Amino acid sequence: xxxxxxxxxxxxxxxxxxxxxxxxxxxxxxxxxxxxxxxxxxxxxxxxxxxxxxxxxxxxxxxxxxxxxxxxxxxxxxxxxxxxxxxxxxxxxxxxxxxxxxxxxxxxxxxxxxxxxxxxxxxxxxxxxxxxxxxxxxxxxxxxxxxxxxxxxxxxxxxxxxxxxxxxxxxxxxxxxxxxxxxxxxxxxxxxxxxxxxxxxxxxxxxxxxxxxxxxxxxxxxxxxxxxxxxxxxxxxxxxxxxxxxxxxxxxxxxxxxxxxxxxxxxxxxxxxxxxxxxxxxxxxxxxxxxxxxxxxxxxxxxxxxxxxxxxxxxxxxxxxxxxxxxxxxxxxxxxxxxxxxxxxxxxxxxxxxxxxxxxxxxxxxxxxxxxxxxxxxxxxxxxxxxxxxxxxxxxxxxxxxxxxxxxxxxxxxxxxxxxxx
Ligand SMILES: [Fe+2]
Numbered sequence: 001x002x003x004x005x006x007x008x009x010x011x012x013x014x015x016x017x018x019x020x021x022x023x024x025x026x027x028x029x030x031x032x033x034x035x036x037x038x039x040x041x042x043x044x045x046x047x048x049x050x051x052x053x054x055x056x057x058x059x060x061x062x063x064x065x066x067x068x069x070x071x072x073x074x075x076x077x078x079x080x081x082x083x084x085x086x087x088x089x090x091x092x093x094x095x096x097x098x099x100x101x102x103x104x105x106x107x108x109x110x111x112x113x114x115x116x117x118x119x120x121x122x123x124x125x126x127x128x129x130x131x132x133x134x135x136x137x138x139x140x141x142x143x144x145x146x147x148x149x150x151x152x153x154x155x156x157x158x159x160x161x162x163x164x165x166x167x168x169x170x171x172x173x174x175x176x177x178x179x180x181x182x183x184x185x186x187x188x189x190x191x192x193x194x195x196x197x198x199x200x201x202x203x204x205x206x207x208x209x210x211x212x213x214x215x216x217x218x219x220x221x222x223x224x225x226x227x228x229x230x231x232x233x234x235x236x237x238x239x240x241x242x243x244x245x246x247x248x249x250x251x252x253x254x255x256x257x258x259x260x261x262x263x264x265x266x267x268x269x270x271x272x273x274x275x276x277x278x279x280x281x282x283x284x285x286x287x288x289x290x291x292x293x294x295x296x297x298x299x300x301x302x303x304x305x306x307x308x309x310x311x312x313x314x315x316x317x318x319x320x321x322x323x324x325x326x327x328x329x330x331x332x333x334x335x336x337x338x339x340x341x342x343x344x345x346x347x348x349x350x351x352x353x354x355x356x357x358x359x360x361x362x363x364x365x366x367x368x369x370x371x372x373x374x375x376x377x378x379x380x381x382x383x384x385x386x387x388x389x390x391x392x393x394x395x396x397x398x399x400x401x402x403x404x405x406x407x408x409x410x411x412x413x414x415x416x417x418x419x420x421x422x
Pocket of ligand 1: 176282
């Protein structure tokens with residue numbers, strides 16, 4: 001009788017969609033039913049905050065329920081929580097939100113659909129964001145990533161990121177996330193497969209690029225990701241840094257007036273509360289690459305200077321280019337000699353194009369001094385035409401940036417900014 005009562009409690013808990021805490025062997029208590037759904041996309045982390053995390057995976061249409069079992073690394077108490085299923089493109093997005101987590105803590109997880117275990121193991125973990133602003137952290141950034149295998153080398157940066165000695169805490173996607181048109185039907189082959197080992201334990205924050213805009217983002221980009229706010233432009237914080245992601249559409253900002261007002265409000269609200277402000281978007285402002293200067297982006301640079309933005313990252317040109325600091329008038333200060341170790345830049349910021357994430361322009365060679373689009377090559381601090389991603393480390397008032405070759409893992413460009421204490 002006692003045995004049947006325990007079984008009844010377990011079944012009721014499972015279908016109640018509530019978090020249940022159980023003993024060490026609680027995974028054996030999960031009741032499976034129906035056919036085992038096929039795992040079409042490995043789990044990926046999103047919105048990993050100090051006390052919450054979202055894990056999403058994709059199955060075929062057989063999935064009717066989804067569940068994550070997680071526990072603090074090296075501890076035994078496990079928690080089981082159910083999530084929601086969303087149908088899209090004939091498949092199911094299994095999405096589970098975990099709450100009441102401890103900041104800066106490593107959790108191991110396993111995923112279940114219809115009660116069947118679909119993935120578990122040492123690489124399935126997440127580390128919650130710190131609540132402490134003093135915590136050092138790092139992140140990677142790259143744009144122009146996923147295309148057909150024969151056209152994209154996206155697997156290379158993904159492999160180098162996994163091999164890094166210090167695992168980055170998250171990644172930024174600088175637009176043109178999936179080619180040719182940002183279609184949901186291409187996300188698995190073009191992006192999630194090459195990046196699956198990264199995404200399962202490092203969250204990713206992408207913004208929309210002009211190619212992503214060739215399909216309705218509402219029915220494609222927004223279905224693939226869980227991002228803050230309206231998912232086109234949004235902010236999040238990590239330790240002592242504010243991140244602002246923008247939607248630079250295709251030659252003008254998405255919802256121009258609203259987005260600009262939001263940028264100004266966000267900067268005003270947070271600029272004195274965080275040591276660093278990093279803006280990321282798809283289009284460049286000034287450049288000596290083969291792309292034109294985009295005036296709609298340049299028009300924001302005075303706002304950035306006035307509001308203590310430190311770094312602006314973009315993609316679009318399939319190459320790498322770091323400019324010298326923008327001055328207080330919003331112009332690249334070509335008078336500064338090429339430096340790699342900046343002191344306090346005060347009212348200046350640095351802009352970097354990292355647009356050879358998965359594609360490189362084969363017809364073009366970087367030559368900033370002889371460029372039709374570039375009136376003055378002296379604005380460029382470092383240009384290198386190489387498959388690459390950026391790795392940024394922030395430790396208190398020191399920011400260190402590395403441009404890393406996606407094939408060799410070598411650092412080909414680096415600079416740092418060191419702020420003075422007030
Ligand atoms: Fe682009």
